[in-house]
Amino acid sequence: MALTSEGAMNVARVLTEALPYIRRFAGKTVVIKYGGNAMTDAELKSGFARDIVLMKLVGINPVIVHGGGPQIGRVLERVGIESRFVEGMRVTDRDTMDVVEMVLGGLVNKDIVSLINSHGGNAVGLTGKDGNLIRARKMTLAGTDGSDTPRDIGYVGEVESIDPAVVSLLEEGDFIPVIAPVGFGADGVAYNINADLVAGRVAEVMKAEKLMLLTNTRGVLDGEGRLLTGLSRKQVAALIEDGTIRGGMLPKVRCALEAVEGGVRAAHIVDGRVEHAVMLELFTDEGVGTLINR
Numbered sequence: 001m002a003l004t005s006e007g008a009m010n011v012a013r014v015l016t017e018a019l020p021y022i023r024r025f026a027g028k029t030v031v032i033k034y035g036g037n038a039m040t041d042a043e044l045k046s047g048f049a050r051d052i053v054l055m056k057l058v059g060i061n062p063v064i065v066h067g068g069g070p071q072i073g074r075v076l077e078r079v080g081i082e083s084r085f086v087e088g089m090r091v092t093d094r095d096t097m098d099v100v101e102m103v104l105g106g107l108v109n110k111d112i113v114s115l116i117n118s119h120g121g122n123a124v125g126l127t128g129k130d131g132n133l134i135r136a137r138k139m140t141l142a143g144t145d146g147s148d149t150p151r152d153i154g155y156v157g158e159v160e161s162i163d164p165a166v167v168s169l170l171e172e173g174d175f176i177p178v179i180a181p182v183g184f185g186a187d188g189v190a191y192n193i194n195a196d197l198v199a200g201r202v203a204e205v206m207k208a209e210k211l212m213l214l215t216n217t218r219g220v221l222d223g224e225g226r227l228l229t230g231l232s233r234k235q236v237a238a239l240i241e242d243g244t245i246r247g248g249m250l251p252k253v254r255c256a257l258e259a260v261e262g263g264v265r266a267a268h269i270v271d272g273r274v275e276h277a278v279m280l281e282l283f284t285d286e287g288v289g290t291l292i293n294r
Contacts, residue, residue: 018283025282026059028209029171031264033199034112035067036216038272045115051278052176053121060282061171063206064123065179065199068108075103087141088248092154092192100155100192101127104180112178123176128183129190131166134159134198136183136191157183157191159198162205200255204262211259212281213252214272219290220245220253230291233260256292266293 032052038044055062069090073083076099084091092100109125116123128134136157140150160183170177181198183191196213203211220228220236223244231239236257239245245253249269256267270281270289281287 014284017285021283022058022060025209027061029061029063029203029206030055030210030212030282031063031065031199031203031206031208032212032214032278033065033067033196034214034272035069035195036214036272038214038277039066039068039108039112040070041273044272044275046119047275048272048278049112049115049119049121051276052116052123053119054279055282056121056174056176063167063171063177063179063202063208064112065181065195065202066104066108066112067181067195068104071108072100072103075099075107086151086153088251089139089141089153089156089194090192092156094155097155097190097192101182101190104182104192109178109180116176116178121176122174123178124170125178125180126166127180128193128198131169132163133166133179134181134183134193135161135163136185136193138185138191155189155191157185157193159183159193159201162201164202164205167202167206194251196252196255200259200262200267203259203264203267207263209265210282211256211264211267212278213256213267213269214277215252215269215289216271216273217249217269218271219269219288220249228290229287230293232293233257236292253292260292260294266291268292 038048052062076083081096105127113123113125137160139156139158167177181193181195183193218227222228236253252269259267268281268289268291270277274288277288281289
């Protein structure tokens with residue numbers, strides 16, 4: 001069926017608007033943290049995969065770091081292991097860590113790889129163990145009520161270092177790296193790491209043009225609930241100080257801020273509930289989230 005005159009003009013406008021962005025980002029690395037609704041809704045998953053394939057076809061190098069909390073929770077429930085959280089982090093004993101590795105490094109990772117490849121991409125799945133990608137150290141939390149005794153939450157880690165050699169090698173070979181946020185310690189022990197933190201550190205080390213964090217919110221909102229589309233580091237610091245940025249958005253914003261301060265040109269907190277959110281944020285003037293830049 002032929003396009004209507006209005007439809008044809010809309011297509012032409014979109015392509016014209018995208019062209020300068022395609023030129024600007026060609027050859028650059030964009031790290032995307034993939035999670036939330038974008039990772040569970042069938043239409044959003046398919047749209048995300050097409051966006052990633054398109055990025056690669058126009059010369060941009062996407063690197064995906066994914067979460068998998070809901071999927072881990074479902075498998076733990078199925079095998080009779082209770083999920084417990086402290087300050088938003090999953091308490092991870094040895095049995096739980098076995099499930100985390102199986103779900104993140106196996107089920108979820110390979111599902112994303114297969115989806116991208118089914119849309120014409122050439123993705124390869126990794127965990128932090130592959131190519132010594134993510135070196136981790138054990139995370140402990142401060143004691144409660146002023147206690148000096150730290151709380152042990154098991155095999156939960158934080159990033160000690162990133163060796164991007166294997167990711168760079170895949171990029172050079174025209175592959176799309178898909179990274180599960182499982183790191184390993186000096187003793188070879190595996191640790192579950194927050195995917196936002198891994199994405200931020202990978203973006204810093206890869207000297208990425210952009211870091212994109214997909215969320216289940218519109219982005220950073222002001223006191224009246226209006227979306228803040230563009231923020232500088234100074235503005236972000238002021239919004240944190242006055243309490244406008246708080247709760248679950250706070251760690252995401254801090255992750256974005258650290259990435260920008262670490263050399264990433266811009267970080268985006270993107271509404272992953274919008275179909276083709278990655279492409280809209282990357283290739284249009286308005287975008288669908290909050291941009292934090294230097």
